[in-house]
Amino acid sequence: MNDREEIAQAFAASGYIADGELATAISLMQLLKRPLLLEGEAGVGKTEVAKALAAAHATELIRLQCYEGLDQSSALYEWNYQRQLLAIQAHRGGDADAIEDQIFSEKYLLERPLLAAIRRDKPPVLLIDEIDRADDEFEAFLLELLSDFQVSIPELGTISATTIPHVILTSNGTRELSDALRRLAVAADRAHGRKHPQGGAAQGPGRCGDAGLGRGAGRARCARPA
Numbered sequence: 001m002n003d004r005e006e007i008a009q010a011f012a013a014s015g016y017i018a019d020g021e022l023a024t025a026i027s028l029m030q031l032l033k034r035p036l037l038l039e040g041e042a043g044v045g046k047t048e049v050a051k052a053l054a055a056a057h058a059t060e061l062i063r064l065q066c067y068e069g070l071d072q073s074s075a076l077y078e079w080n081y082q083r084q085l086l087a088i089q090a091h092r093g094g095d096a097d098a099i100e101d102q103i104f105s106e107k108y109l110l111e112r113p114l115l116a117a118i119r120r121d122k123p124p125v126l127l128i129d130e131i132d133r134a135d136d137e138f139e140a141f142l143l144e145l146l147s148d149f150q151v152s153i154p155e156l157g158t159i160s161a162t163t164i165p166h167v168i169l170t171s172n173g174t175r176e177l178s179d180a181l182r183r184l185a186v187a188a189d190r191a192h193g194r195k196h197p198q199g200g201a202a203q204g205p206g207r208c209g210d211a212g213l214g215r216g217a218g219r220a221r222c223a224r225p226a
Helices: 004-013 020-032 046-057 081-090 096-103 113-118 136-148 179-184
Strands: 036-039 061-065 077-079 109-111 125-129 150-153 157-160 166-171 186-189 219-222
Touching: 004 020, 004 046, 020 036, 020 046, 020 186, 036 046, 046 061, 046 125, 046 166, 061 113, 077 081, 081 096, 109 113, 113 125, 113 150, 113 157, 136 150, 136 179
Parallel strands: 036 166, 036 186, 061 125, 125 166
Antiparallel strands: 077 109, 150 157, 186 219
């Protein structure tokens, strides 16, 4: 689904009307396998693009909500400490190295959104919502992940992506994003929008009103690689 007309039709079928420029941005995003960056004020329909894209691909939507203080462990993975403690108690007196190897295995790993997104057999849509609310350190980590699509877990080694997710980043403009992130992403401005009239073209109820559909609303651009 790389042709912009096909994209527009697929979005319309899920209740979202994508203008030509947004459809072009999504086409570039999929062709280049880069993230799509949607910027604009809250309420103009940025999140709805991710929902429509997931519906168009009939795939899972995985959402990471960013906030001040978000760290890698909250976004990537955690260990199931309760199960680890129970396992240690159950094997009390056993070989310490064997117990350690067991409790730091896949069985005790809790996937968070970023790790889950790169381990699906079918590429999901990964929505990284309000990236501008996260700090610079997390953005730098995210940039590395989105460039290589692999992560390092000290106890398990390097985990490479099973499939490359369709990544959508949103920003409300509360702070400036780094130039490096902007160079990586295909960008579309969703700063303008209008409600789809009730009883209009039969694209389905609900989300069309939030889509951000004004003429020229999706000025797509693809920055040159660094």
